[in-house]
Every structure is written in structure tokens, then in C-alpha cells.
Amino acid sequence: MPWHLDCHRKLHRPLCSVCRKPLTRKYLVDFWGNAFCNTHTNYSNCSSCGRIVCKHLTDGGMLHPDGLLVCNLCTLRAVDTQERAKSLLNEMRLALASVGLKLNQTQTPVILCDRDELRTASRHNFHNERPILGLAQWTTTFSGGRIIGRQFDRILIQNKLPEEHFRTIAIHELTHAWFFYNHYHDLPLQVEEGMCVLMEYIWLKNQASKDAEYRRTLIEQSQDPIYGEGFQKARSALKLMPLQILLKYLKEKNGFPSRLSAFFYH
Numbered sequence: 641m642p643w644h645l646d647c648h649r650k651l652h653r654p655l656c657s658v659c660r661k662p663l664t665r666k667y668l669v670d671f672w673g674n675a676f677c678n679t680h681t682n683y684s685n686c687s688s689c690g691r692i693v694c695k696h697l698t699d700g701g702m703l704h705p706d707g708l709l710v711c712n713l714c715t716l717r718a719v720d721t722q723e724r725a726k727s728l729l730n731e732m733r734l735a736l737a738s739v740g741l742k743l744n745q746t747q748t749p750v751i752l753c754d755r756d757e758l759r760t761a762s763r764h765n766f767h768n769e770r771p772i773l774g775l776a777q778w779t780t781t782f783s784g785g786r787i788i789g790r791q792f793d794r795i796l797i798q799n800k801l802p803e804e805h806f807r808t809i810a811i812h813e814l815t816h817a818w819f820f821y822n823h824y825h826d827l828p829l830q831v832e833e834g835m836c837v838l839m840e841y842i843w844l845k846n847q848a849s850k851d852a853e854y855r856r857t858l859i860e861q862s863q864d865p866i867y868g869e870g871f872q873k874a875r876s877a878l879k880l881m882p883l884q885i886l887l888k889y890l891k892e893k894n895g896f897p898s899r900l901s902a903f904f905y906h
């Protein structure tokens with residue numbers, strides 16, 4: 641029989657999710673509804689789900705030398721084989737195509753990587769807020785100072801991330817691939833990253849899970865000058881024109897439209 645929440649609370653003082661002692665008046669509640677004493681400031685949070693990583697709540701976790709911390713709840717649902725990565729990436733290619741960013745016959749191989757491989761491969765340094773978890777790699781060939789060839793190489797994604805997190809990284813990196821294959825070669829970083837985060841966000845909006853809600857909240861609240869601000873600007877731009885028109889605008893103008901420029905744009 642379902643219990644009435646208030647009566648239940650009176651009968652049983654809830655226990656702290658971290659230390660398992662009855663909660664005092666001073667406690668905090670995380671996104672997932674776990675209450676914990678406000679004194680547990682010495683713990684770190686999972687880089688994927690944000691939960692406090694500890695014995696009782698997450699059964700511990702894996703701390704990487706660069707600070708990436710993934711709890712064991714997340715690891716339970718981890719993507720850790722190449723085959724799984726490949727099939728999820730294909731699903732996300734379809735998801736991206738369904739909102740209009742078609743990759744058609746292009747190649748986007750995916751490789752699961754460890755920390756060192758990803759960090760070594762990182763091509764820019766704007767990762768203040770979150771550790772780097774995914775990357776799209778391509779090669780530009782020069783001759784006499786001129787570009788003579790471009791080739792998309794592969795998508796790298798951190799090994800052993802939970803599936804939903806993997807999917808958002810996949811759609812983000814696939815958006816970079818889409819920009820690559822459609823010859824958007826000079827987009828400002830904030831514009832390109834903002835659009836990639838926007839595509840994550842659009843996909844997450846169609847998912848009913850609590851995980852998806854968590855990831856949307858992270859995106860909405862991000863203060864990062866590239867990813868956070870870029871997303872806010874991309875979302876505002878999408879209110880001014882449909883996605884296909886916005887993509888055309890970005891190609892021509894290399895920047896987001898203002899209200900006025902959107903009004904005069906056909």
C-alpha cells in the first residue's frame with residue numbers, strides 16, 4: 641500500500657544517503673532526491689550524474705588522474721564495447737537526421753578512448769567546466785600554405801560512460817561532423833559549440849527519462865563562455881528562424897542572427 645509522505649516522514653526520520661545517520665534539520669537534496677547532511681563537503685561528485693560518490697549512495701566510483709570521476713551507478717550502465725558504441729552512434733546519426741542534419745553516406749567511425757588518448761587528442765582548451773569526454777577529429781592537408789584536402793577521421797568518446805551520457809556526446813560530435821561535411825570551416829568556436837550543444841538539447845527534450853531532465857538542466861545552467869553562452873545564443877537564434885534557415889544563415893554570415901538581421905533575412 642502506498643504510504644502518505646508526511647506520515648512516513650514523521651514515523652521514520654529519513655537517513656542521510658551518505659553516512660546513513662538520521663538527518664538533522666540541516667541537509668541538502670541532490671537532483672535525484674537524495675538527502676544528505678550539509679557537512680559532507682569533503683566528497684566529490686560523479687562527473688556523469690552529479691551524485692556524491694561514496695559507499696552508500698553509489699557504491700564508490702572510479703577516479704581518473706585528471707579528476708574525471710565516474711560513480712559505480714553510472715558504470716553499471718556503461719558503454720564499454722566498440723560494437724555497442726558503433727550501434728549507438730548509428731542510432732544517434734538517425735536521431736540527428738530526423739531533425740534535419742543528415743549525414744547520408746559520410747563516414748563517422750567511433751572509437752572508445754581512455755583519458756590519456758582523449759586528452760592528447762584534444763584540439764582546443766575550452767574545457768574549464770567539464771572534463772573532455774568526446775572529440776571529433778579531422779585532418780587538413782596543406783601545400784604551399786593552401787589547403788588542398790580535408791578528411792574527417794573519427795569520433796572519440798570516453799570509455800565507460802553511461803548510455804544516455806554517451807548518446808548526448810555522440811550527437812554533439814556528430815553535429816561537428818555535419819558541420820565538417822557541409823563545409824562550415826570557419827565558424828567561430830562559440831557558434832559551432834553552441835549549435836552542437838543545442839542539438840544535444842533538442843534530442844534530450846524528446847526523452848522522457850530523469851537522466852535526460854538532468855542533462856537538460858546542466859545545459860540550461862551552464863555558465864561556460866563557449867558551451868553555456870554558445871547554447872543560450874543558439875537557442876535564441878532558433879526562436880528567430882527554423883533550424884534549416886538558421887543553418888543556411890550561419891553558413892553565409894558565420895555568426896548568429898540578431899533579431900533585426902533575422903527579420904531581413906530570407
Ligand SMILES: [Zn+2]
Nearest residue numbers: 656658659677
Ligand atoms: Zn550524513
Ligand SMILES: [Zn+2]
Nearest residue numbers: 686689711714
Ligand atoms: Zn554517476
Ligand SMILES: [Zn+2]
Nearest residue numbers: 812816833836
Ligand atoms: Zn564540441
